Amino acid sequence: MTVLKVGIIGIGRIGKIHLGNLLNMPDVEVVAAVNPSKAGQEYARKLGVPNVSDNADIIFNNDAIDAVVIGSSTDTHTEYIKKCTASNKAIFCEKPVDLSLAVVKETIDIVNTTKTPLMMGFNQRFDPNFSQVKKALKAGELGELHSLHIISRDPAPPPMDYIKTSGGLFKDMTIHDFDMARFIAGAEVVEVFAKGHNRIDPAIGEAGDIDTAMVMLTFENNATAVIENSRKSVYGYDQRLEAFGSKGMMRTENPLKTVNQYYNESGKQESRNMDFFIDRYEEAYRLELRAFVDALKNNEAFPVTGKDGLEAMFIAEAANKSLKEGRPVKLTEVN
């Protein structure tokens, strides 16, 4: 069995998940981990990563490393992607590539010119329930897709420091739903109409952002998608979708914390929703990195590419313009 040698950059919330998944793969060796803070470094060291540093050159100067997993803060992604292209290393990068569309375009151009393999971290595509909807559509079981409904609500808003640097709701949160819409529909978006308001915390509005949104997408084949977002759902993380086609409909439900049901004189009670992305998408994160490793080992194309990262950013940019101008915006206006 050939072993893929990997370096990982960024040992925060998402980096810890990726590191754990990589360490569980018998055909992967995590050679090095990089994080500026001692806490992140200590975390990797305790898990047995042999080379740990605050300097990413331990990865880029190591010719034995085949691939790099980038899970550091968004503003560091492009620097590391470019270093990977220069040192001939395959890349797995968390979303988004960057908050500036121009920078994303420039970076993806470099990736394409250097033919560096890049997989983007749109983990939700690997959720077994969502991928079953995709499979059903692909197999023709739902007929032709007419409309799609995506509901994506976080349990609670992130801290204000995060909100201020997040790039706004559409680039930070809805970006996953934009990608999911393209993935499920198997078609490109041509128009975006976004409405959004500040309904949860006035501080979010004061920071120039929204916390509640409804976005309508029109695809090139005239199918439509409606995305509903909220930064605060009191019953937990709410992630569902419904695909409606000429031959039928498929709907996903939220997996709950437990499958137990409690019956008493007032009726039936079920468990709460999952807390957030860490528990809700545990399996998706594992399958996502497995797909990355398998594609590299088998010399196959990645299931999620730089183009997907770029297209999702175009939609986010159009959604911001639509929100600001109060009208539907064609994607050609931002591309």
Ligand SMILES: NC(=O)c1ccc[n+]([C@@H]2O[C@H](COP(=O)([O-])OP(=O)(O)OC[C@H]3O[C@@H](n4cnc5c(N)ncnc54)[C@H](O)[C@@H]3O)[C@@H](O)[C@H]2O)c1
């Ligand atoms: N796909 C998903 O579901 C998902 C979920 C959460 C976050 N993300 C993305 O993952 C990235 C990280 O988010 P997070 O929530 O883990 O943030 P986080 O703040 O918990 O972790 C970021 C880590 O990067 C480290 N870091 C900062 N600057 C660095 C640098 N120059 N070099 C190396 N490491 C550096 C920080 O010390 C920290 O450990 C973001 O791009 C975010 O959008 C994706």
